[in-house]
Amino acid sequence: FDIKDPNNLVWEERYTMIVNAYIKYLEDGNTTGTFKILQAYTANSINDIDKYHDQFVSEGYEGIMIRRYGSVEEKLSRYRPNRNNSLVVHKLFQDEKVVIIGYDSDTDGGIKFMVRDTRNNEFHVKHRESVKTRQEWYKNGDKFINKNLTIRYQKLSDKGIPIIPIGINVC
Template identity: 25%
Template sequence: MTESPRLQSETKGGKVKYWQAAVYAKDGSWFYSKTWWQEGSKRQTSTPVEVFGKNIGRANETSPEEQARSEFDSIVQKQRDKGYSEDGSKAHIPTKPMLAHKYKDRKHTVEYPCFVQPKLDGYRMLKEGNGTAAYTRGGKPHVAECVAHLMWDTGAFMTDGELMLPHMPPLQETSRAAKKFRPDVSPTLHYYVYDIVDPGVPFIARHELLCSLVLHGRAPGNVVLVDTIEVHDETELLGAHAQFTARGYEGTIIRSGDAGYEIGHRSNSLLKLKDFTDVEFLVVDVEQGKGSFVGIAVFVCETSGGYRFNVVPQGTMEYRAELWRTRKGHIGKWLTVRYQALTEDGAPQFPVGITLREEGEF
């Protein structure tokens, strides 16, 4: 067994949290697993992920051991990218966006009037004020060539928004345009901006500044201000939510006008309201569909309780066939699964696979 260094970071409350990974062989197969814990709490260990060789029979073939060690190195680096460091060392922590709690769990914290915005289904993008770089939700740089047409100088102010193709296409279409430069589609990406990253300024003032930076700051044509509406009670809030969903948005974002921007944390001043649930599940296998679905991928995902269930990915038949051809590369990734209810086993009912993500992208 090979173990990573013990990495550490801090919780929002200031407690030290730890993380460690291991890669090992068992009964002729190779696996990796992750363990995490906080000060004074028990260790939790993930379900081991079995790793297979890739490109068998080709010049770039990797054995199960080589592939397992490669993926082990990758997950350790991803944890470092999140701001974790070895005990006693100082890590560079990238700026990360404020995240939302669920409205149904925190609705009692809402103080009216507040502000609502449509919830978008794209990729989070934090843009440096000088327009030199843009970052994902996990703090990694966006592909520079894919977002070059969206960059402009906003001085000392980092903007927060969503990278997305117009007209609200399925998320995998935006993914195709954003993760690798494609001259036919990447230049059509839009940047839908909804906030400024500034902990010391309330949202109402941040929004006024954002409007000025976009409308009077010579923002590129593909930069779009997200609709922001003031509501005075829950009736108005739910009415706005009904309008947003009728227009095809996936839900509503609720913002406190008086609160600052909480970098890298979930906040009661930022809530999300949706009529369905999106959760990331680990992909532990990929099966081939049956009948008219022969030749396309069906993902096998696992709940935190160890229960496995099948998910058909959203998208065209061509896209699903490509997922089947590249199936081994998706095991160990995370699938965003959309559903409305859970079974008694804790598995989603009528699940739909929305998009594959690397750990750290959600």
């Protein structure tokens, strides 16, 4: 989260402004179940980043956001609503080999693989290749049956199925 500020405040000042507004919102009798403001922590090393990442993942969060603190250099301290080097998301992913057992067409007309994992779960996986490549693969989908596919995902669901798996490599 962030706010657009015409005064070009540094992140710490914008964060304080948001926290104070949120506290006032709650003091006025409002409640929220849709968002919460979390405490910001300072990481001084890669070890600190890993420690905070593991802590927050164990608490049910997907990962952490790493933000550059304010800078005396204006272009590094100002809020920009697009992607920039002042904010990165850090999540860990897992790779796993699955077997392709079938295929369907996805919404773009490209191939979407039906796979089986080592836990005997069956689910669809879209490959990270371009739409054009996946469309070509769909025309020859039978050649992928019984091949291994390396998938990447963040975690498993309660049923042991990878959440938002993406195909990485057909072997």
